[in-house]
Amino acid sequence: MSALTDVREVMRRDQVWSFLKDEQKQVDVSHDVILYVEGLNLSFDGFKALNDLNLYVNDGELRCLIGANGAGKTTLMDVVTGKTTPDSGSVYFGQSINLLQHDEADIAQLGIGRKFQKPTVFEALSVFDNLELSLKQQKSVLPMLFARLTPTEIDRIDEVLNVIGLKEQCFMQAGALSHGQKQWLEIGMLLVAEPRLLLIDEPVAGMTAQETERTAELLTSLAGERTVIVVEHDMEFVRSIARTVTVLHQGSVLAEGTMDQVQNNPDVIEVYLGEAP
Structure with missing residues (x-):
């Protein structure tokens, strides 16, 4: 008998009643696009963090976002997840869910998960307990009182x-x-909630070469059933996982395509190397 089978017998608690659970809205991806970002603008004290940004991400793809510090990558993720409200523009999850009408908690329930650069696992708890705490369920007092695995x-x-x-x-x-x-555990803590869209921020920072290779395999395996957007500065890692790369610069999309296409793009070369070919 496996350890997890044993746990099934000893960790029984009263089940959450079905009528107390939130139902996840269906995401309409009939046009094969799961994320629509259009005309997004956001300024902080006169600094244009997002500047008429347009981005379209297909359902099931693994997209990489790259760009220098201040290019708008983190701000974009903040807007998509409801942490920050833009000055103007629109953000849709599928055809019909307007993310700008929802707060962070609602957006997580809709099926969008975000992993920050620094792991935020509960270090005093076991790996299993971390995953248990992250199971998608209503977190108000009454359901948690009656919750069981x-x-x-x-x-x-x-x-x-x-x-x-x-x-x-x-x-x-x-x-x-x-x-x-710890990085993989935090990704797992998102996965148990069965998100449709994952936003992953610099997943290989501080990893060994072997861990980086394993992370590439993990993220590649996740695409398809779900959509994965990765922000990363390690260009070799990006090359190993991405079919499509979006380059942000001064809050706008500068270029988009395969890694080879963006590296040979004259605008990208001029901005990041200071010279055109």
Whole structure:
């Protein structure tokens, strides 16, 4: 009998009643686009962080966003996840969900997950406990009072442990994991909530070469069933995972295409190297 099967027997608590759970809205991707960003503008004390930015991301793709510090990458992610409100423009999740009408909590419930650069796992808890706490459920007092892990939820955690490669570390304290393993755990904490869109910020910063390679495999495996947008400065890592790269500069899209196409784009060369070919 596996450790997770044992847990199924000892971690039984009263189940959340179905009428207390939020239902996730269906995302209309009938046009194959899951994220529409159009005419986005945002200024901070006169600084134009986003400048008439337009971006379209297809359902199931792995998109990389690159650009110098201050190019607008983090600000864009802040707007998409409801952390920041733009001055003008529109952001739609699929054809019909206007993200600008929702707050951060609502957007997470809609199926958009975000991972920041620095891992934010609960280090005093086990890997399993971290994943359990992240299961998608209504977090108000009454549902949590009656919450328990169902066999289906335990199977979901088991599945995610396999995806992120931490099955053997299941009951290890999260604080004892390596830096790379903590990054994978945090990705797993997003995955248990079954998001349709993942926003991942600099996932390989501080990783060993082996951890970087494993992260590339992990993110590549996630695309398809879900959409993944990665912000990263490591160009070799970007080259290893991305089919489409979007280059941001001064709050706008400067170029878009394959890694080879953007590296050979005259505008990109002029901005980042100071000379045209």
